[in-house]
Amino acid sequence: MLRIGLRYSENGSYSRALVAENFHRFLSTNTGRKLQDKVALITGAASGIGKATATQFINNGAKVIIADIQQQSGQETAKELGPNATFITCDVSKELDISRAVDFAISEHNQLDIMYNNAGILCSNPPSIVDLDLALFDKDMSTNVHGAMAGMKHAARVMIPRGSGSILCTASVSGVMGGMGTHSYSVSKFALIGMVKSLASELCKYGIRVNCISPFIIPTPIAMKHMSEIYRHLDAHKVVEIVNNLGVLKGAICEANDIANAALYLASDDAKYVSGHNLIVDGGFTSFKNLDYPEPDQVQ
Numbered sequence: 553m554l555r556i557g558l559r560y561s562e563n564g565s566y567s568r569a570l571v572a573e574n575f576h577r578f579l580s581t582n583t584g585r586k587l588q589d590k591v592a593l594i595t596g597a598a599s600g601i602g603k604a605t606a607t608q609f610i611n612n613g614a615k616v617i618i619a620d621i622q623q624q625s626g627q628e629t630a631k632e633l634g635p636n637a638t639f640i641t642c643d644v645s646k647e648l649d650i651s652r653a654v655d656f657a658i659s660e661h662n663q664l665d666i667m668y669n670n671a672g673i674l675c676s677n678p679p680s681i682v683d684l685d686l687a688l689f690d691k692d693m694s695t696n697v698h699g700a701m702a703g704m705k706h707a708a709r710v711m712i713p714r715g716s717g718s719i720l721c722t723a724s725v726s727g728v729m730g731g732m733g734t735h736s737y738s739v740s741k742f743a744l745i746g747m748v749k750s751l752a753s754e755l756c757k758y759g760i761r762v763n764c765i766s767p768f769i770i771p772t773p774i775a776m777k778h779m780s781e782i783y784r785h786l787d788a789h790k791v792v793e794i795v796n797n798l799g800v801l802k803g804a805i806c807e808a809n810d811i812a813n814a815a816l817y818l819a820s821d822d823a824k825y826v827s828g829h830n831l832i833v834d835g836g837f838t839s840f841k842n843l844d845y846p847e848p849d850q851v852q
């Protein structure tokens with residue numbers, strides 16, 4: 553593996569710089585320090601997937617800025633994660649907040665290597681299109697789509713001059729197939745997957761990779777709030793049980809850490825040639841649909 557990329561220099565010896573670069577990459581992709589000295593900004597990191605990812609990134613040597621609308625839990629999370637975590641209040645639906653969070657990363661650390669647009673909401677819109685509340689539709693779009701677009705815009709602003717960077721966002725299985733979320737939420741997640749491909753087409757020429765992750769349902773606050781509105785008569789444990797039984801992969805449930813692992817992969821040099829990709833983490837759920845054959849003994 554170390555031999556890949558080695559070239560002879562003019563005097564016939566291997567380039568020391570190239571050997572060192574490859575060795576560094578070899579180490580960073582084969583040890584637990586895949587993001588050594590990298591700076592990451594993660595939106596919606598006060599909770600759930602964002603918090604799990606912040607933890608994973610810090611454990612791999614990164615400095616992480618937690619940008620979240622929830623001030624108290626954001627500050628508590630940063631404290632819990634230690635000196636390599638910093639919190640900034642940020643409402644992603646406001647471009648100025650995003651711009652300030654990116655500028656904060658630069659003023660604190662002089663660089664931004666990873667921008668993870670993870671913050672998202674799921675408004676309680678009625679299931680039928682005929683009852684759609686367009687104000688709630690706009691709200692979903694303003695956090696999930698407008699917020700991620702602003703995040704990508706301002707990340708690109710500081711990454712383009714450096715000629716490198718990794719931009720991520722959290723889409724959803726609801727953006728891969730219809731019928732798995734409210735229309736507003738689903739449409740917003742479809743948009744994110746398109747956004748990733750559109751931006752990857754421009755940013756590749758600056759060495760910036762753009763990818764997204766589409767998780768299956770996980771019982772974090774966003775999903776629990778939605779499910780608890782459907783199952784008002786059940787306690788939280790029962791709702792978690794229902795959520796965890798929705799998957800198709802026997803013997804496993806989808807957890808925030810599964811998404812953090814996917815984000816670590818996409819953010820690190822392990823994915824150095826991956827861009828414009830939607831990494832679906834759903835245990836195979838959206839890959840197939842079984843034909844509902846009647847049992848042979850039930851048909852004449």
Ligand SMILES: NC(=O)c1ccc[n+]([C@@H]2O[C@H](COP(=O)([O-])OP(=O)(O)OC[C@H]3O[C@@H](n4cnc5c(N)ncnc54)[C@H](O)[C@@H]3O)[C@@H](O)[C@H]2O)c1
Pocket residue numbers: 595596597598599600601602619620621622642643644645670671672673695699722723724725766767768769770771772773774775
């Ligand atoms: N949990 C799931 O089932 C699931 C499945 C697929 C995709 N997702 C997506 O994963 C992402 C993270 O969700 P989660 O599951 O960790 O839920 P979560 O509720 O634990 O976390 C969401 C975080 O986003 C923050 N946030 C909300 N609006 C914000 C805003 N305007 N500005 C800044 N921060 C804001 C919240 O304060 C919270 O900390 C979301 O984009 C969500 O749509 C979740």
